[in-house]
Amino acid sequence: MEESKKVIFSGIQPSGNLTIGNYYGALKNWVKLQDEYDTYYCIVDLHAITVKQEPKELRRRTLEVLAIYLACGLDPEKNTIFIQSHIPAHSEAAWLLNCFTYTGELSRMTQFKDKSARYGESSISAGLLTYPVLMAADILLYNADLVPVGSDQKQHLEITRDIASRFNNLYSPTFKIPEPYIGKSGARIMDLQHPEKKMSKSADNPNSYILIMDPPEVIRNKINRAVTDTIGVVKYSDDQPGIKNLMDILSVATGKGIDEIEREYEGQGYAKFKKDVGEAIIEELLPVQNKVKEYLNNKDLLEAIYTKGSEKANYVARKTLSKMQRKIGFVAKSR
Ligand code: TYM
Numbered sequence: 001m002e003e004s005k006k007v008i009f010s011g012i013q014p015s016g017n018l019t020i021g022n023y024y025g026a027l028k029n030w031v032k033l034q035d036e037y038d039t040y041y042c043i044v045d046l047h048a049i050t051v052k053q054e055p056k057e058l059r060r061r062t063l064e065v066l067a068i069y070l071a072c073g074l075d076p077e078k079n080t081i082f083i084q085s086h087i088p089a090h091s092e093a094a095w096l097l098n099c100f101t102y103t104g105e106l107s108r109m110t111q112f113k114d115k116s117a118r119y120g121e122s123s124i125s126a127g128l129l130t131y132p133v134l135m136a137a138d139i140l141l142y143n144a145d146l147v148p149v150g151s152d153q154k155q156h157l158e159i160t161r162d163i164a165s166r167f168n169n170l171y172s173p174t175f176k177i178p179e180p181y182i183g184k185s186g187a188r189i190m191d192l193q194h195p196e197k198k199m200s201k202s203a204d205n206p207n208s209y210i211l212i213m214d215p216p217e218v219i220r221n222k223i224n225r226a227v228t229d230t231i232g233v234v235k236y237s238d239d240q241p242g243i244k245n246l247m248d249i250l251s252v253a254t255g256k257g258i259d260e261i262e263r264e265y266e267g268q269g270y271a272k273f274k275k276d277v278g279e280a281i282i283e284e285l286l287p288v289q290n291k292v293k294e295y296l297n298n299k300d301l302l303e304a305i306y307t308k309g310s311e312k313a314n315y316v317a318r319k320t321l322s323k324m325q326r327k328i329g330f331v332a333k334s335r
Helices: 020-033 055-071 088-098 103-107 110-119 126-141 151-170 216-225 241-254 258-264 271-296 299-328
Strands: 007-012 038-043 079-083 146-148 179-181
Touching (some): 007 020, 007 126, 020 055, 020 146, 020 241, 020 271, 038 055, 038 299, 055 079, 055 271, 055 299, 079 299, 088 126, 088 299, 103 110, 103 126, 110 126, 126 151, 126 299, 146 151, 216 271
Parallel strands (some): 007 038, 007 146, 038 079, 146 179
16 A cells, blocks of 8 residues: 555755766666655755756756656656655745754765865855755655665765754654665765766766766767776775776676676776776666657656646645644644
């Protein structure tokens, strides 16, 4: 029965073109979970505006992210797929939760520290600081049990759990305490040029990342240019972060174990290995890319999907929000 299924919530920001980090760290797992759970997958456009966005691009990317969700295999009949800004309860709940969150804990978040260093003191929006609170609102409004994300989001899950427990203790049990769901492989795909950093859609050098929508020849080139080392052995070692990352990618793309990959490329150098990594990514992404293009040519279908998703999401989110408002002590609206 639908009611007895555990709940999943996750989202991706339409703040840049999606990378294979988003695919292997999040999307690929979402697809696997869709049969077993009551799933909510959101395009988190409210989060995207914590840094500057070009309005036209934001609108285009929001629909492209939706098309990517569908093309990766999320079935709109099985999943509640929606756009965050369509559900006012996210912004409202975020305000309420802001009042149960300390600025000290927010300023300690790694992502906040990284982004504020990147954008400079004077152009850091308050939204960038309170970003994890909106994320907590996203998750808690649906009483999610599990949140499938890459390992970079673990800290945000921890603060979500802290905020939820604080609210529950102050009033009475209101929120489920969610757990992160982090895949065994692909949870942290690294930058191809600087393999000590995670791959990010906002990196300056396009050779640092592979986009889900990169054409095959671009993927081949980027893998070819990926930083390796002079050791010349395909071995899973911290001394060879570039090779380690490519091995992770090959493993998550093909399902082959790391040991198996080490054996397969023993004594072969890097050329054949890199070629195979590129081809494995292409094989996986090409059908997705073709479907994305089809979905983007059918805007009416996309609209029907996000409209239907927002109806269910709105119903669930409003219910939780009313509960929060009641517990806090707000006077109920007359109908
Ligand atoms: P975002 O948009 O940065 O990334 C979306 C998802 O992709 C994962 N990811 C990666 N996984 C492995 N390797 C990488 N290099 C890599 N880069 C990104 C992220 O871990 C994430 O799962 N704050 C979130 C969005 C969000 C959210 C939520 C997530 C808003 N509300 C509620 C879950 C639940 C973010 O910025 O993700």
